Amino acid sequence: MSVAILRQGDYLIASIQSDLSDTEVLSFRQELTDLVGRHRARGIVIDVTALDVIDSFVARALRSIVLAAKLRGAETVIVGIQPDVAIAMVHFRLNLQSLRVALDLDEARALLDSSTRRDAGDGR
């Protein structure tokens, strides 16, 4: 398994260690959505620091994970996109509007803290 999923409080932290194949993406999504329900997680942080390239396949996979997690009641934040990777992603013109991004784990947690708290307050 090339993804390690850790639990910390209300959040799940998934660290992708290497490029994912089609089946790995599916099993990763399956496991993550299962864990969201089991731990009643409110937030997910996906760490992509180890990825050298994020192409349309990976971007679509991330998007589907974000949407599936959202349906299970958890917000997702992507962290660790490297400068070169970011430039390449922009040049590929990937549709990334739905992804929430933070620089690192601290930032992601701050972002989740504020958004999940606001969600609770708004009753969303």
Next chain:
Amino acid sequence: MDQKANRTAVEDGTEQRTKERSDRTDRLLHELVAYLRDNRTDLRQEWAGRISEAELLGVMSDEEIFSEATAVYDNYVDALETGDIETLRSYAQELSERIIPRGVETHEVLGIVLLLRDVLARSLFAKYQDDLDLLNRILDEYEPAANRIAVTVGVSFVEERERVISEQQEAMRELSTPVLQLRERLLILPIIGVLDSDRARQLTEQLLGSIQENRARVVVIDITGVATVDETVANHLVQTVEASRLMGASTILTGLSSEIAQTLVDLGVDLSMMQTVGDLQGGLEEAERLAGYRGADSGAPGDDVTE
């Protein structure tokens, strides 16, 4: 056996002839060099005179021209004698280094080298006019060597100039994209001048590196100093903003003049995902709010970061 011996004899003969020819060449060259050395003062004087006459090297004084002329003359004759142009090349390079900052042009350098070639050729005509055959043979030796020298000096000069130009370009490129940290986690990037694809890419790279290094949360890009914006430039800006977002920083674009704003609207560039504020001051206020420096009522730091 006989055949072999014959061939050896023929080869010997060829070698002999080659040797004879090179001996004769050496002798002629030697004579030529000796002549140029003997008449050093006159020829140098005439050359310097021709340079001033042609109004070349206007930025240098007569004394400077004369002393440089002396050095070039001696190097020139040495190069003729030995056929080794390395010394001359390094001298030409060093000379170029000195005169390029003073604004000496390529045509001037080529002009003076060709003048020297002409002055020396004329003096050879004058000396050997009674013996045309010898004159021809002397010119056979002189012309290729002189041309090679002219090419060497010219190429050295151009190479040196290109080196200076590329150095300056590099320096300008570095200067032209300063990413400044205004406050902790707040960067400002003032863009001045023309934004082409190369520069936009380099600017994006530098900005993303700085975002990572400073853990920036907000970036203000100010384009007050950008004269015109066309579709390409606008798309570069959109890409820069999008890439910054992927690094977790939100971007505020400031300093769009009314002309630029109208151009962008006319071009139909989609700037909906760009947050724009009229001037730098307003942009900084907004950035400070986003970064959580001001207005506690707007929520904890990090609010709105990716919107």
